[in-house]
Amino acid sequence: MKANQRNSLGYLALAVPGLIMQGCGDTHDDLHHSTATKVEIIASDDGYRLHRGGEPYLIKGAGLEYGDIESFAAHGGNSIRTWTTENDAGTAREVLDQALANGVTVSLGLQIGAEHWGFDYDDPAAVAAQLEYARDEVLKYRDHPALLVWIIGNELNLNYTNPKVYDAVNDISEMIHELDPYHPTTTTVAGLDARVLANIESRAPDIDFVSFQVYGELENLPAFLDEQRYQAPFFVTEWGAIGYWEVEETEWGAPIEATSTEKAETYLRGYREKLAPLDGRLLGSYVFLWGQKQERTPTWFGLFTEAGEETEAVDVMHYIWNGAWPDNRSPSISKFVLDGKTAAENVRLRAGQGYRAAAELTDHEGDALTYRWELKPESDATQSGGQFEESIESLELVIDGPADEDIEMTAPLATGPYRLFIYASDGQGHVAHANIPFFVDP
Numbered sequence: 001m002k003a004n005q006r007n008s009l010g011y012l013a014l015a016v017p018g019l020i021m022q023g024c025g026d027t028h029d030d031l032h033h034s035t036a037t038k039v040e041i042i043a044s045d046d047g048y049r050l051h052r053g054g055e056p057y058l059i060k061g062a063g064l065e066y067g068d069i070e071s072f073a074a075h076g077g078n079s080i081r082t083w084t085t086e087n088d089a090g091t092a093r094e095v096l097d098q099a100l101a102n103g104v105t106v107s108l109g110l111q112i113g114a115e116h117w118g119f120d121y122d123d124p125a126a127v128a129a130q131l132e133y134a135r136d137e138v139l140k141y142r143d144h145p146a147l148l149v150w151i152i153g154n155e156l157n158l159n160y161t162n163p164k165v166y167d168a169v170n171d172i173s174e175m176i177h178e179l180d181p182y183h184p185t186t187t188t189v190a191g192l193d194a195r196v197l198a199n200i201e202s203r204a205p206d207i208d209f210v211s212f213q214v215y216g217e218l219e220n221l222p223a224f225l226d227e228q229r230y231q232a233p234f235f236v237t238e239w240g241a242i243g244y245w246e247v248e249e250t251e252w253g254a255p256i257e258a259t260s261t262e263k264a265e266t267y268l269r270g271y272r273e274k275l276a277p278l279d280g281r282l283l284g285s286y287v288f289l290w291g292q293k294q295e296r297t298p299t300w301f302g303l304f305t306e307a308g309e310e311t312e313a314v315d316v317m318h319y320i321w322n323g324a325w326p327d328n329r330s331p332s333i334s335k336f337v338l339d340g341k342t343a344a345e346n347v348r349l350r351a352g353q354g355y356r357a358a359a360e361l362t363d364h365e366g367d368a369l370t371y372r373w374e375l376k377p378e379s380d381a382t383q384s385g386g387q388f389e390e391s392i393e394s395l396e397l398v399i400d401g402p403a404d405e406d407i408e409m410t411a412p413l414a415t416g417p418y419r420l421f422i423y424a425s426d427g428q429g430h431v432a433h434a435n436i437p438f439f440v441d442p
Contacts, residue, residue: 047280
């Protein structure tokens with residue numbers, strides 16, 4: 001990493017104050033005239049700052065690839081990060097154009113093969129082909145005025161054993177700097193691992209900075225940086241809800257998900273207590289996820305529901321970005337029990353018998369709430385690293401009476417693990433949600 005220098009103890013040390021880090025190489029085609037806006041990392045006595053077009057640039061960011069950029073900008077966001085340059089939903093050109101139209105920048109992800117996907121970094125032909133693929137993508141998008149940073153791969157350290165992946169990252173970074181002198185390069189790492197940092201520092205010195213992706217581990221990020229004497233600049237390119245791999249489980253192995261209100265509290269506390277104090281080293285952060293996805297449940301990481309409703313986490317990010325809450329806020333949920341028990345109490349039901357589910361909710365503006373309940377079988381997904389998971393179809397839920405904040409439900413007849421969801425909508429596009437895993441015994 002260009003800004004990183006080893007001190008006498010072998011730890012990463014602060015670069016010389018006043019150094020301007022261009023995020024680029026010196027070679028560039030003199031005949032090529034770019035329409036890009038130059039992005040730099042400036043070091044001074046009070047730390048590092050990202051500059052864009054010669055002015056300090058404060059990132060108000062979220063992970064958002066092929067979603068509603070207009071809504072994001074309306075809430076005060078100004079920068080998104082992506083994971084690919086093309087998929088079934090569209091191309092990076094479309095994302096960049098939409099971002100530009102809404103005054104938003106893009107930290108653009110180059111999808112690079114990961115070992116846990118089966119990519120072999122001992123195969124020189126495959127590595128060379130990947131470099132050429134990356135070159136083609138850089139040539140497509142290097143001049144776009146909405147481009148902010150190149151992100152080379154995503155969580156390439158996840159379950160990896162071959163450190164040559166970072167040799168390839170370095171080659172791609174050098175190629176980018178040769179073709180594009182306007183935009184810095186980074187690569188993202190899953191979690192906090194001193195060995196990974198050492199591999200990147202020794203094998204990929206050309207990248208301009210590292211990007212951390214932390215969920216529950218956000219709590220430990222400041223201490224980790226201190227322990228490593230890590231003073232170089234960095235991004236946090238994913239943070240938000242505590243991961244399903246980091247929470248308590250039921251006795252049958254179902255992860256216990258926080259309510260939408262508990263998640264919003266986690267977002268606000270994480271930003272105030274962990275991210276904001278890192279100013280001067282933290283160049284920017286991207287909350288995950290400005291949208292919705294199925295990952296163990298349909299509600300775990302998204303700030304929105306499948307129906308596009310906003311949760312309290314959106315309110316929190318609006319507050320962080322604007323210093324004021326939105327005019328109409330999402331409902332809050334303070335309690336959710338099934339058969340009088342919380343999720344942590346290992347709810348077991350008898351097949352075909354009736355049970356009460358109850359929630360306590362409020363709305364900041366006193367808007368009338370409407371409720372919907374869903375029953376799903378427990379996910380059996382084993383994917384990791386954000387890989388695609390199929391949505392889980394809802395089962396028939398037998399309720400005695402109308403759908404309200406309290407219901408009488410009939411337990412399914414088939415033995416096994418399930419999950420009961422409640423959604424409370426305020427009629428203004430906002431929702432509170434929670435779920436309880438339960439097990440049906442014969």
